[in-house]
Ligand SMILES: CC(C)(COP(=O)(O)OP(=O)(O)OC[C@H]1O[C@@H](n2cnc3c(N)ncnc32)[C@H](O)[C@@H]1O)[C@@H](O)C(=O)NCCC(=O)NCCS
């Protein structure tokens with residue numbers, strides 16, 4: 001099995017790239033989805049988050065108030081570190097189980113793991129190739145505000161809590177420039193797939 005780490009800051013185009021790689025034949029796993037599972041209703045992860053950050057973050061339907069928690073942690077580095085310490089080990093466990101299942105099903109699979117915090121928290125996961133999606137922060141902020149309706153200050157706070165482009169690029173084996181059109185991004189992904197599957 002080949003293990004590809006796909007990183008990039010928020011709204012850098014990771015999902016666009018990951019979905020294309022999936023169409024081309026890769027198995028895709030998304031760390032943001034695993035992080036959601038880690039705090040799903042009834043999990044020990046959710047219980048720990050509520051114990052640390054307050055029971056009022058539990059909504060009437062039993063799910064976590066993600067917007068409320070985001071407002072706390074992205075404005076307070078210590079709180080974010082505490083949340084990461086609860087969620088990240090569980091994400092790692094979930095990832096290991098998924099990767100093992102993919103390997104059992106197809107030993108030749110290409111597994112793409114979309115992980116925004118690869119540089120910060122997942123450098124050492126046995127990557128065969130690390131790919132980063134890069135577009136200037138101002139352009140990513142514009143995308144978050146215009147396409148997702150996120151408040152500009154919130155977008156800036158999230159970016160401020162992530163590694164920067166130079167840090168990601170120095171760890172990566174390949175960079176996909178996502179500052180152009182979607183078609184230009186996809187063409188680079190197709191080229192990358194040829195490289196992955198030819199060697
Ligand atoms: C704070 C939470 C509840 C906010 O939830 P929300 O639904 O608003 O955002 P979502 O989880 O979809 O994340 C969107 C993006 O925010 C950024 N982000 C999320 N968590 C972090 C973090 N700990 N540090 C820096 N950036 C982060 C990433 O770019 C991510 O792709 C949530 O992000 C969370 O639980 N974060 C901690 C777990 C984590 O590190 N997740 C990232 C992948 S492991």
Ligand SMILES: Nc1ncnc2c1ncn2[C@@H]1O[C@H](COP(=O)(O)OP(=O)(O)OP(=O)(O)O)[C@@H](O)[C@H]1O
Nearest residue numbers: 010011012013014015016143147178180181182185
């Ligand atoms: N050239 C491009 N490449 C990739 N995405 C683009 C491009 N131009 C515009 N976009 C848009 O930018 C937004 C962010 O892309 P995407 O959702 O793939 O990013 P992401 O890194 O997965 O985001 P997140 O970190 O929030 O999970 C999307 O709405 C996407 O359609």
